[in-house]
Amino acid sequence: MNQLLQSFTKQFINGQWREGTSSGTIRNFNPYSGEELLTIQAASKDDLEEAYKSAQQAQLVxxxxxxxxxxxxxxxxxxVLEEKREDIIEWLVKESGSTLIKARIEFEASVTMVKESANFLTRITGQILPSYVPNKEHRIYRTAKGVIGVIGPWNFPFFLTMRSVAPAIATGNSVVIKPASYTSVTSGLLFGKIFEEAGFPAGLVNVIVGRGSEIGDAFVSHPIPSMISFTGSTEVGRHIGELAGKNLKDVALELGGNNVMLVLKDANIERAAKAAAFGKFLHQGQICMALNRIIVDQAVHDEFVEKFTEVVKGLKAGDPADPATFVGPLINEEQVERIKQEIEDSVAQGARIHLEGTTVHCLMHPVILTNVTNDMPIAQNEIFGPVAPIIKAVDEEDAIQIANDSPYGLSGAVxxxxxxxxxxxAKKIKTGMIHINDQSVNDEAHVPFGGEKDSGIGRFNGEWAIEKFTTVKWIGVQNGYREYPI
Known part of the structure; x- marks a missing residue:
């Protein structure tokens, strides 16, 4: 590893790398090998205060x-991103368990996001509106919201953090990033290094690595940030939304998903099977957009199961640093145990293990379940792991009803x-995004991204990000002087 990667053990506040002042520490591990990567002295509320104040001053500059x-x-x-490409990919593999395939996809998407955000600099426009008052006009200005608090996730840590940071900066804001503890480098400290090396003003991007129990609520309720951007679980997102609402802050919340693929009776089964395998098992299914339920018309159910199983058996599971690996480790063994319990509970309710994968520590080989019904835990809950439940639908109407029988509505496919x-x-599926003859894992920097129901609030990307990260001001201009009835 080069110098960029050697010592991510400090906080990045106001352009300086410094030790956290909390008594606690945060340790990062390679989820595949179990190797400890680093130990960070955690941030305290005092560090948080300084980070937000630094961001507030830098935003004015x-x-x-x-x-x-x-x-x-x-x-x-x-x-700088292009120069550090291999370093960033290496960290994604080591810290988040990303396979090389996934890490490269994530890196390229991040670069595209920065390029799209750079265009925002000349796309923020205002308006001049007429007035009913004689000799008056209304000027509508769009300006930055100020300081944005960004809470990074651990699954697509670099891209999903960049998806908030780059647009926020491009629209005139400053940011304070609180990365996920499991991925403190790829969802946080790397941003300090990269923006520092690119020459951005000190304090514009700050990174504080702290325990949620110590600074989590304060990060949201602090009076300086006007908006909180969070990508993560619905449970945590709901709590953030409550705190933000209480303090009259805006939020962008991209939360959980229970995404479906509907395989209709006239589908190209071979193509559908390949798409389903990619959309289900990319990054071990640890993606908010990953396929959670595969709903297949009974007329083609058996053929689909056969083709899908054939494809899945060909997916290599193992060391994420091996270029041939498609399925790597889950982020920790707690996730493994949770998923195994949901499989066990669903089998007890009648699901059948069609393909049983072995498990070694955090590495789960792909599992396929058939005879699944929508009321089973494996269908009701967001799996976030390499398990593919297949639900047989009586017909198209039944498939649509099953798809909508969920509190989530993020992505999907037909x-x-x-x-x-x-x-x-697709119009009948209650979801924020859905794709025809493709799988559910899609995100492009210029297209609106977001969910309905329990899957979140707001839209990321393109003109929707410009709207989200800015506010409008009305300035009324009276030419001459107005006559009043007094």
């Missing part, structure tokens, strides 16, 4: 900086040879 200078810094940011009919089916 950033807002006044010339457009040309900001563009140069974003160009430099892209260059497979059919009739694309236009597929769109009509």
């Amino acid at each position: 950033w807002e006044d900086m010339s457009l040309g200078k900001k563009q140069q810094l974003f160009e430099r940011l892209v260059k 497979f059919t040879e009739n694309v236009h009919h597929g769109v009509e089916v």
